[in-house]
Amino acid sequence: MESQFGERIRTHRENKNFYLRQVVPLLEMDTAQLSKIEKCSRQLKKEQIPLLAQILKADVEELQTLWLADQLYNMVQGEPMADEALKSVTKKIKN
Amino acid sequence: MESQFGERIRTHRENKNFYLRQVVPLLEMDTAQLSKIEKCSRQLKKEQIPLLAQILKADVEELQTLWLADQLYNMVQGEPMADEALKSVTKKIKN
DNA sequence: TTATGTTTGCCAAAATATGACAAGTCAAAT
DNA sequence: ATTTGACTTGTCATATTTTGGCAAACATAA
Numbered sequence A, B: 001m002e003s004q005f006g007e008r009i010r011t012h013r014e015n016k017n018f019y020l021r022q023v024v025p026l027l028e029m030d031t032a033q034l035s036k037i038e039k040c041s042r043q044l045k046k047e048q049i050p051l052l053a054q055i056l057k058a059d060v061e062e063l064q065t066l067w068l069a070d071q072l073y074n075m076v077q078g079e080p081m082a083d084e085a086l087k088s089v090t091k092k093i094k095n
Numbered sequence C: 001t002t003a004t005g006t007t008t009g010c011c012a013a014a015a016t017a018t019g020a021c022a023a024g025t026c027a028a029a030t
Numbered sequence D: 001a002t003t004t005g006a007c008t009t010g011t012c013a014t015a016t017t018t019t020g021g022c023a024a025a026c027a028t029a030a
Helices: A004-015 A020-027 A031-038 A046-056 A060-076 A082-093 B004-015 B020-027 B031-038 B046-056 B060-076 B082-093
Strands: none
Touching: A004 A031, A004 A046, A004 A060, A020 A031, A020 A046, A046 A060, A060 A082, A060 B060, A060 B082, A082 B060, A082 B082, B004 B031, B004 B046, B004 B060, B020 B031, B020 B046, B046 B060, B060 B082
């Protein structure tokens, strides 16, 4: 499964007609890394999401949600008790 | 916040009147480690849950759920988009 | 072929988690 | 007051995982 975050930022980037090499210096990484992030073999640092959102003129919260959802998905995927665990956490954070 | 998993296995252990030093050799760790796991400053390896459940005569699935929920909680706690991300993952795994 | 944008593989370095042990606290028994 | 037993905490070296950076590969278009 692809990463939703990766797919999304790629879409944003392409819609703005930016090349990897244009985006990358602002994030202090090289094209290889951002390429991997878009293809989900690497993670963007959480703290970099706002900057990337700004660069791509994308909604920070959308990206934060997708980023988090990817992390969660990686954690639960294939776990038999995934659904129950998710339910319990959802309930717990509503406090 | 305490770990639900840790609290639960401690309760199970105490209900069975087992000491740390009785449980620990079966898991190939020392008392310090299991103590930390119960107090949530260390993680039990996921693969060890079934063995621990057996030792404590506890329900494997209950422990697996709590263990996973702890991981998820650590990931989302304090995140503004936690709820939305959880919702999205919950939906996604239902396939 | 060359140029451009992206992707992949590799490996050393950085960051994080773990295991082991020693020393600590605390409560109950003596 | 001291000892004992159960548990806790701190430290630190080692193991594991993640990352950064580079070089080479790939794909497409000119």
